[in-house]
Amino acid sequence: MLRIENLAKRYDTTRADxxxxxxxxxxxxxxxxxxxxxxxxxxxTTTLRSVAGLEMPDAGEIAIAGQTVxxxxxxxxxxxxxxxxxxxxxxxxxxxxxxxxxxxxxxxxAMGVRGAEAVKRVAHALEMVGLAAFRDRxxxxxxxxxxxxxxxxxAVVKQAKILLLDxxxxxxxxxxxxxxxxxxxxxxxxxxxxxxxxxxDQEEAMALSDRVAVMRDGVVVELAPPRDLYLQPRSIxxxxxxxxxxxxxCTVILRQDDLVRLRTPLGDLSxxxxxxxxxxxxxxxxxxEHVAFAAPDATGLNILEGTIRRVIFSGRLVEYGVDLVGGAxxxxxxxxxxxxxxxxxxxxxxxxxxxxxxxxxxxxxx
Amino acid sequence: MRPGETSARSAAILxxxxxxxLGALLVYLVVVPLFFLGLSSLRPTGFPFDPGWTFDNxxxxxxxxxxxxxxxxxxxxxxxxxxIALTLGTLLAWLVERTDLPGAGFVRALVILPMATxxxxxxxxxxxxxxxxxxxxxxxxxxxxxxSAAPFNAYSLGAMIFVQGLALTSTAFLFLAPAFRNMxxxxxxxxxxxxxxxxMLFQRVLIPLLRPAVLAAGVFLLIVGFVVFEIxxxxxxxxxxxxxxxxxxxxxxxxxxxxxxxxxxxxxxTLFLLLLLGLGVVYRHFTREASRYRTVxxxxxxxxxxxxxAWRWPALGVVGGYxxxxxxMPVGMLVWMSLMPYxxxxxxxxxxxxxxxxxxxxxxxxxxxxxxxxxLLVAVVSATAVAILATLISWTTxxxxxxxxxxxxALAFLPIxxxxxxxxxxxxxxxxxLDPIIAIYGTVWILIIAYTTDYLSFGTRAAxxxxxxxxxxxxxxxxxxxxxxxxxxxxxxxxxxxxxxxAIWIWVLAHAMRELSxxxxxxxxxxxxxxxxxxxxxxxxxxxxxAAVGVWLVVALLLxxxxxxxxxxxxxxxx
Numbered sequence: 001m002l003r004i005e006n007l008a009k010r011y012d013t014t015r016a017d018x019x020x021x022x023x024x025x026x027x028x029x030x031x032x033x034x035x036x037x038x039x040x041x042x043x044x045t046t047t048l049r050s051v052a053g054l055e056m057p058d059a060g061e062i063a064i065a066g067q068t069v070x071x072x073x074x075x076x077x078x079x080x081x082x083x084x085x086x087x088x089x090x091x092x093x094x095x096x097x098x099x100x101x102x103x104x105x106x107x108x109x110a111m112g113v114r115g116a117e118a119v120k121r122v123a124h125a126l127e128m129v130g131l132a133a134f135r136d137r138x139x140x141x142x143x144x145x146x147x148x149x150x151x152x153x154x155a156v157v158k159q160a161k162i163l164l165l166d167x168x169x170x171x172x173x174x175x176x177x178x179x180x181x182x183x184x185x186x187x188x189x190x191x192x193x194x195x196x197x198x199x200x201d202q203e204e205a206m207a208l209s210d211r212v213a214v215m216r217d218g219v220v221v222e223l224a225p226p227r228d229l230y231l232q233p234r235s236i237x238x239x240x241x242x243x244x245x246x247x248x249x250c251t252v253i254l255r256q257d258d259l260v261r262l263r264t265p266l267g268d269l270s271x272x273x274x275x276x277x278x279x280x281x282x283x284x285x286x287x288x289e290h291v292a293f294a295a296p297d298a299t300g301l302n303i304l305e306g307t308i309r310r311v312i313f314s315g316r317l318v319e320y321g322v323d324l325v326g327g328a329x330x331x332x333x334x335x336x337x338x339x340x341x342x343x344x345x346x347x348x349x350x351x352x353x354x355x356x357x358x359x360x361x362x363x364x365x366x
Numbered sequence: 367m368r369p370g371e372t373s374a375r376s377a378a379i380l381x382x383x384x385x386x387x388l389g390a391l392l393v394y395l396v397v398v399p400l401f402f403l404g405l406s407s408l409r410p411t412g413f414p415f416d417p418g419w420t421f422d423n424x425x426x427x428x429x430x431x432x433x434x435x436x437x438x439x440x441x442x443x444x445x446x447x448x449x450i451a452l453t454l455g456t457l458l459a460w461l462v463e464r465t466d467l468p469g470a471g472f473v474r475a476l477v478i479l480p481m482a483t484x485x486x487x488x489x490x491x492x493x494x495x496x497x498x499x500x501x502x503x504x505x506x507x508x509x510x511x512x513x514s515a516a517p518f519n520a521y522s523l524g525a526m527i528f529v530q531g532l533a534l535t536s537t538a539f540l541f542l543a544p545a546f547r548n549m550x551x552x553x554x555x556x557x558x559x560x561x562x563x564x565x566m567l568f569q570r571v572l573i574p575l576l577r578p579a580v581l582a583a584g585v586f587l588l589i590v591g592f593v594v595f596e597i598x599x600x601x602x603x604x605x606x607x608x609x610x611x612x613x614x615x616x617x618x619x620x621x622x623x624x625x626x627x628x629x630x631x632x633x634x635x636t637l638f639l640l641l642l643l644g645l646g647v648v649y650r651h652f653t654r655e656a657s658r659y660r661t662v663x664x665x666x667x668x669x670x671x672x673x674x675x676a677w678r679w680p681a682l683g684v685v686g687g688y689x690x691x692x693x694x695m696p697v698g699m700l701v702w703m704s705l706m707p708y709x710x711x712x713x714x715x716x717x718x719x720x721x722x723x724x725x726x727x728x729x730x731x732x733x734x735x736x737x738x739x740x741x742l743l744v745a746v747v748s749a750t751a752v753a754i755l756a757t758l759i760s761w762t763t764x765x766x767x768x769x770x771x772x773x774x775x776a777l778a779f780l781p782i783x784x785x786x787x788x789x790x791x792x793x794x795x796x797x798x799x800l801d802p803i804i805a806i807y808g809t810v811w812i813l814i815i816a817y818t819t820d821y822l823s824f825g826t827r828a829a830x831x832x833x834x835x836x837x838x839x840x841x842x843x844x845x846x847x848x849x850x851x852x853x854x855x856x857x858x859x860x861x862x863x864x865x866x867x868x869a870i871w872i873w874v875l876a877h878a879m880r881e882l883s884x885x886x887x888x889x890x891x892x893x894x895x896x897x898x899x900x901x902x903x904x905x906x907x908x909x910x911x912x913a914a915v916g917v918w919l920v921v922a923l924l925l926x927x928x929x930x931x932x933x934x935x936x937x938x939x940x941x
Contacts, residue, residue, distance in 0.1 A: 052842075052846050053845075054842050054845070054846070080842075080845040080846060081845055081848050081849055081850050081851075082848075085846060086846060086847070087842075087843065087846035089839040089842065089843055090839070091837055091839045093837065093839035093840045093842065093843035095840060095843075095844075095858055095862075096862070097861045097862060106844070106847050106849070106857070107847035107848050107849075109849075110844075110847050110848040110849040110850075110853060111848050151843075154843070154847065158847065158848065164846070
């Protein structure tokens with residue numbers, strides 16, 4: 001449905017290294033919910049705006065539903081208005097001089113859809129976002145969440161092949177954001193459109209997407225479904241960006257069937273995960289919620305001993321900082337079901353299937 | 367290439383087209399007249415395309431025995447009047463925006479009163495009050511205190527500074543009030559919670575934060591102070607006190623030989639232009655600095671207001687005194703004089719003389735009606751032209767960020783540094799030279815061109831400011847909705863900008879209606895306007911008729927400016 005090939009864009013043409021997007025190639029299937037995730041300045045918004053035609057890239061090719069809309073080599077630039085896309089903006093961009101219905105009807109007018117057909121489609125779009133009762137309200141009298149819904153209705157009314165969303169939830173408060181997240185996903189499923197979503201919020205990306213592309217400094221660092229990205233990241237950067245992560249340098253000392261023996265600052269540990277084949281330094285990734293508290297007398301594989309030095313109680317979850325006997329510190333996440341105190345001695349268990357081996361050294365950040 | 371595809375090259379050409387077209391127009395409006403002016407200063411006859419080259423004009427101007435005094439008087443006049451305007455304007459802006467002054471909102475609305483009183487009328491009003499022979503205040507002072515000589519003299523450098531200072535105060539206020547109003551109170555609160563005393567708050571936080579805005583206003587006023595003609599022309603010329611602008615007028619229209627000394631005008635204008643361009647650069651530097659300091663973080667905060675306590679009465683006295691001196695006394699004097707058969711001072715006895723003769727006369731003289739029609743035509747057409755051009759220019763520079771935007775911006779800013787008299791003379795050169803091709807010399811159209819150029823800098827700055835506030839995603843949402851560039855402009859950009867554009871339109875309308883110096887320079891057989899008529903009456907010894915014209919001009923300006931304020935407020939609500 002969407003094909004991006006070797007896309008590049010400079011933000012400063014006078015400097016050789018001033019790339020907003022360096023070399024991005026992505027292919028998105030029909031009906032897929034695809035997310036570009038990354039910190040600010042990573043090039044995710046530039047990529048999205050290039051697809052919309054709001055930015056003019058310097059190199060590469062973009063095709064929407066088989067039609068090439070941009071090609072630097074062949075000198076093709078299809079104007080924004082003729083691209084089969086609809087977009088939701090971070091600021092919502094609801095036109096303040098129009099009512100809700102006028103806002104939603106605008107794309108239909110632009111396409112030449114008039115009369116009963118237009119009325120029906122506007123009503124349908126407003127119904128889908130739950131704003132049917134607000135159709136004649138002037139836009140400035142809407143709350144943030146309502147404006148967000150109008151922006152969505154205005155995008156879906158166009159029935160475009162691709163729906164582009166530029167951090168649409170980032171201006172909402174936390175509670176509303178979670179609610180809209182669910183609604184957005186349901187809506188996309190119902191209308192079956194292809195969605196390209198830009199966000200810097202990794203939880204949002206995980207919850208919404210079929211696949212996530214993690215971007216950094218204008219390049220796609222990693223591209224995978226949310227589960228793989230979280231449980232088996234292939235880079236230190238992605239491992240840290242998508243969730244809490246403790247990383248330790250490690251070396252492989254023994255391989256036995258599907259079990260790998262690792263030497264780490266925590267001691268020797270066993271992992272059931274694959275070893276990256278590229279060579280070079282390796283790191284052990286441990287996520288705090290994967291560490292379990294073991295029985296006080298437990299011994300054996302992947303059992304570590306330490307003292308609880310820090311307790312952060314945040315209601316549903318409790319985070320502990322545990323100083324291990326070997327000197328290293330490990331973060332452990334528990335729930336409020338069992339509470340432990342500072343100074344308590346604890347035994348920890350690291351399940352071998354959650355001891356992930358990642359390419360790169362923990363200090364390299366690459 | 368399939369239909370619907372555009373090549374990258376034609377897109378690039380399309381991007382440069384607006385700046386090229388607008389740039390060419392601006393070069394014609396701004397650069398060509400100045401070039402002709404410079405050329406004429408080097409010609410023996412003073413006409414840009416006559417043969418021969420000479421420096422005589424420069425020698426005549428800069429070697430003249432009175433030149434040192436001319437420069438001295440100009441500096442004292444401009445410096446003195448901006449000192450008054452800046453002090454009063456800052457004080458008023460602070461009282462209205464940052465203290466609990468009773469009726470602050472009312473005072474803010476009243477600021478259109480001094481704006482509706484053109485400097486020419488203020489000068490005439492004060493001349494009627496302070497003229498040594500017949501000025502009302504002098505007559506009273508003599509009667510009540512038994513003085514033998516008049517204590518005040520309207521025709522002096524001191525009076526010029528006093529009246530010009532009052533005239534510029536509303537400009538200073540309009541400049542500074544937003545800076546005072548938009549300052550984020552959390553900056554002050556941060557200082558106070560850091561333990562700062564009131565004195566420290568002022569010295570270390572408030573004054574440094576406001577300094578760029580105040581300096582920018584100061585430099586802007588200095589430019590205006592050098593450029594203005596009305597007050598030096600009315601109060602200075604009768605006593606042979608000249609500043610640069612009135613000297614230009616004198617050389618171009620009333621020189622001893624009877625022939626205009628255009629070559630010398632050009633030579634003097636060169637100095638003027640360099641000085642003002644220098645100030646223009648400084649001004650832009652300070653406004654950039656000021657915008658860097660702008661700390662507006664969105665709506666919804668209320669600035670901290672200082673409690674005046676017992677000081678509120680002196681504060682109200684300052685505000686009342688300003689309106690008394692800037693509006694009530696001069697305009698009151700004009701109203702009184704317009705009702706008198708001859709220049710009779712206000713008194714109970716003279717109340718018996720009241721007559722509507724001047725007003726009736728004003729309404730059925732063909733010459734007056736023609737001047738009114740010309741004024742309206744000139745004002746409406748140039749206001750429309752400025753509104754359209756300013757919108758297009760700021761759209762190109764702010765939104766399209768087309769190549770060459772910086773040049774376009776600078777060209778549109780340039781006219782602010784061109785005095786009305788100089789613009790008049792320069793256009794005389796241009797359209798006398800072009801006469802067979804563009805025969806507009808002596809018509810209203812040459813005035814329209816002059817005003818369009820003059821007010822373009824205001825219009826472009828105002829439109830640019832609004833364009834910056836308009837979130838680009840509002841327009842982008844239109845484009846991703848599938849609308850063409852034209853449809854986005856018509857359905858989204860223009861409706862959102864309309865209140866602001868209307869406000870620019872009315873501002874230019876009001877200023878074109880009250881402008882005197884350019885109109886005076888370009889005065890011909892067919893293009894007399896209300897202000898030149900007023901000037902003729904006043905200079906021709908018919909003060910009561912001049913007063914009647916002035917009263918109606920104030921009424922018209924008041925209506926236009928009230929509308930301007932309503933529109934400006936509507937725009938604030940929409941944004």
